[in-house]
Amino acid sequence: MRRFRCPSCQHEVFFANTSCLNCGTVLIYKPGAGFSVSTEDSVPCANRDSIGCNWIADEGQDLCLSCAHTVVVPDLSIDGNLDRWARIEAAKRPVMRSLFHMGLPLRDADGNPAPVFQLKGDPVDRNRPRVLTGHARGTITLNIEEADDDQRESMRSAMGEPYRTLSGHFRHEVGHHFWALLTEADPNALDELRTVFGDDRQDYGEALEAHYRNGPPPDWEKRFISAYASSHPWEDFAETWAHVMHLLDGIETARAFNLIPGDLPLDPADLIALPMAHLAKAWIELSVALNVVNQAMGHETFYPFVLNRAVIAKMEAVRRLIAGSSLVQPREAA
Numbered sequence: 001m002r003r004f005r006c007p008s009c010q011h012e013v014f015f016a017n018t019s020c021l022n023c024g025t026v027l028i029y030k031p032g033a034g035f036s037v038s039t040e041d042s043v044p045c046a047n048r049d050s051i052g053c054n055w056i057a058d059e060g061q062d063l064c065l066s067c068a069h070t071v072v073v074p075d076l077s078i079d080g081n082l083d084r085w086a087r088i089e090a091a092k093r094p095v096m097r098s099l100f101h102m103g104l105p106l107r108d109a110d111g112n113p114a115p116v117f118q119l120k121g122d123p124v125d126r127n128r129p130r131v132l133t134g135h136a137r138g139t140i141t142l143n144i145e146e147a148d149d150d151q152r153e154s155m156r157s158a159m160g161e162p163y164r165t166l167s168g169h170f171r172h173e174v175g176h177h178f179w180a181l182l183t184e185a186d187p188n189a190l191d192e193l194r195t196v197f198g199d200d201r202q203d204y205g206e207a208l209e210a211h212y213r214n215g216p217p218p219d220w221e222k223r224f225i226s227a228y229a230s231s232h233p234w235e236d237f238a239e240t241w242a243h244v245m246h247l248l249d250g251i252e253t254a255r256a257f258n259l260i261p262g263d264l265p266l267d268p269a270d271l272i273a274l275p276m277a278h279l280a281k282a283w284i285e286l287s288v289a290l291n292v293v294n295q296a297m298g299h300e301t302f303y304p305f306v307l308n309r310a311v312i313a314k315m316e317a318v319r320r321l322i323a324g325s326s327l328v329q330p331r332e333a334a
């Protein structure tokens, strides 16, 4: 994320702000343009009053670029779901902003939003199947209990994961979508990914079942960013993709606050043109420092992951897939 200034008084404002806390100016964010003063032409997203979305409605539409990708919203007749929806969309907007600036396609061939998101709660009838977070053919489903800190933390702990966040879910699931989209457009890219991540034609259901039955291989840390990444090449790719997005967003934010010395560009569209080894070096230095800062505050580790050479090589494959795709047109960040 970059830093923002109020268009009226130049006071610092933050990405989620709906108005300037200094002068009260109503803030409207437009992907690619940043914050501007509300005018007659800038129609706010229709979800502004309900969930605090501060984005501008897409031209001729009711919803903004981010909200338009949500095709199923939680059942608002259920207590707490409005807040859950608001928290989920607040986590989704920065991810949508990143995808937009990375220049990834966000429309399908018919011009409809893609990928799309379904935000669903478990059925009241406990005999019916629970909602599984995951991706299938451009549709990303998120179980809305992930918006509850206590639920998410108890799942994180039960699964033995070092990190579980809404941002992490979104970055992971969009990875599945873009594997499908970008490799469909370029069979050579698919071959290259298979040499790095393994053959994805192995049975996905069986691989996941084996992973949950037997656990990860004992030496997974040498080859994978997470234990779950060892379950199947698609999961390895999605986990790695998520970390490329963590790194790009993390570096963009740290650069904006002058936390990274040296000459790294400010713009994610320029960052993605640099070799991953270069980016990872900066990210590791920063994350080690922030891990210690977090410890000093008694918080959990900021970035509880190890980027070894094997993992950085996989991240480089993701970076090359994006940077080399004819479908991708990076846009200057705002």
Ligand SMILES: [Zn+2]
Pocket (backbone or CB within 6 Å): 006, 007, 008, 009, 010, 011, 020, 021, 022, 023, 024, 025
């Ligand atoms: Zn202001």
Ligand SMILES: [Zn+2]
Pocket (backbone or CB within 6 Å): 045, 046, 047, 048, 053, 054, 055, 063, 064, 065, 066, 067, 068
């Ligand atoms: Zn919106």
Ligand SMILES: [Zn+2]
Pocket (backbone or CB within 6 Å): 134, 172, 173, 176, 234, 235, 238
């Ligand atoms: Zn996955």
